Amino acid sequence: MNPLPLTPEFSPDVIQKQQEYTLSIAPIAYRWLKANQTVRYSAKDNLIEYSQGRLTIRNGEGNYKMIAQSVGVYEHKNQQWECINLPQNSPGLTQKDVERFTGSEMKDALRELEQKNNQSSQRRKGRRGR
Secondary structure, X not given: OOOOOOOHHHOHHHHHHHHHHHHHHHHHHHHHHHHOOOOEEEOOOEEEEEEOOEEEEXXXXXXXXXXXXXXXXXXXXXXXXEEOOOOOOOOOOOHHHHHXXXXXXXXXXXXXXXXXXXHHXXXXXXXXXO
């Protein structure tokens, strides 16, 4: 008896590409959640969620584009991520997603949010010291 053929999203080259995309996007999506001080962020095209070491991105229809598992922390306190296979018929991440998450618009917005958070954190520390 022949095994069932793999659906396209489970072919090794697609899985490898999803891993690459996940490694690019997951750290930025996680930083975005932290900068917004939330575990769930809904945007026009994506819903980003973090729960129990798992980071997910779903599209507007609720289909998974990414599922990443935290597999440790680098020496610079950055999460390390690993791609988890998506459910069948999930759209997965695209090059456009990578460009959106790694583009200058996202980097600028993230930097601005983190600076605001650092400034308000410094002000709180200053008030406690009085």
